[in-house]
Amino acid sequence: MTVDEYLRRVARGMAGMDRRVRDDALRELGSHLADAAREQGEAQALASAEPPEAVAARYKEMYGYGRTYVAVFAAIAAALAVPTLPLLLYGGEGVLAFAATLVFLFVLVAWLMAVAVKAGSTAGLVAGAAACASRFASLAVLLAAGSAEVRDANGWVLFTVVSVLLVAIGFLPGRAKEKWRRRDVGL
Amino acid sequence: MPEVSHEWVAELKKGSIQLCLLALLAGQPKYGFLLIKELRDLSEGFFDVKEGTLYPALRRLEDRGFVKSEWVEREAGVPRKYYTLTDHGRKALAEAKAVWGEMAGSMNRILRGSR
Numbered sequence: 001m002t003v004d005e006y007l008r009r010v011a012r013g014m015a016g017m018d019r020r021v022r023d024d025a026l027r028e029l030g031s032h033l034a035d036a037a038r039e040q041g042e043a044q045a046l047a048s049a050e051p052p053e054a055v056a057a058r059y060k061e062m063y064g065y066g067r068t069y070v071a072v073f074a075a076i077a078a079a080l081a082v083p084t085l086p087l088l089l090y091g092g093e094g095v096l097a098f099a100a101t102l103v104f105l106f107v108l109v110a111w112l113m114a115v116a117v118k119a120g121s122t123a124g125l126v127a128g129a130a131a132c133a134s135r136f137a138s139l140a141v142l143l144a145a146g147s148a149e150v151r152d153a154n155g156w157v158l159f160t161v162v163s164v165l166l167v168a169i170g171f172l173p174g175r176a177k178e179k180w181r182r183r184d185v186g187l
Numbered sequence: 188m189p190e191v192s193h194e195w196v197a198e199l200k201k202g203s204i205q206l207c208l209l210a211l212l213a214g215q216p217k218y219g220f221l222l223i224k225e226l227r228d229l230s231e232g233f234f235d236v237k238e239g240t241l242y243p244a245l246r247r248l249e250d251r252g253f254v255k256s257e258w259v260e261r262e263a264g265v266p267r268k269y270y271t272l273t274d275h276g277r278k279a280l281a282e283a284k285a286v287w288g289e290m291a292g293s294m295n296r297i298l299r300g301s302r
Contacts, residue, residue, distance in 0.1 A: 062247070
């Protein structure tokens, strides 16, 4: 393996991170390895370096995904939230509408939890908030178009509770993971 | 085989690495490779820090405002990123040194009793 190959593997492991942070970290690692190679030779410098995937994982744990990726995760959550309104797609309260709602809710919850665990609590929170906002926006569109109605207070309560829960579902798993894993306390 | 776990020793080192870095940066700006060498030499090999540990630790210090960094171009060789202690970092270093001194004194008194 050469220094360039080592850095390429680190870069692969950093995929999805903010580009500015990633490029700066790679430049610094490259500078470090150049100093080490000059003193010990390239082979020894690379042999004493940590595995590139481990180095990349440490940076990714610190900085998480970049804004672009977080926005994409949120956009997917918002899109998945739309069909969680039974009336939107099926226009009625039949068994099919509610079954479909549950299925889409399950998919959305799974997505939010995956984002929270993989990309961190902030990304999960943003995705959860996007899903929540998407549900209210979708309902507002339906109400304005006159193609849906919320018949009683219980309907509003259920809709609001589920929507707000999505924010919590997006935030809490990632937060729990961060708390559990945060073993090194800095100054 | 040692009775003390490797993890415990690793935790002790990890807990003190940031203080060591602030102390090493108290004099003049330094770059990562030099900091690793100084850590190893001054500690007589106890702190044999890898780059995958050092640079994230330096970034944490920078995120806290304790150090600032700057890329410096060189006539020969690749550019280096130099880290400098900030005023905020200098205060943190003084506080952390005081805590460390207190802990070291306390530990020594306790351990002396175990002889």
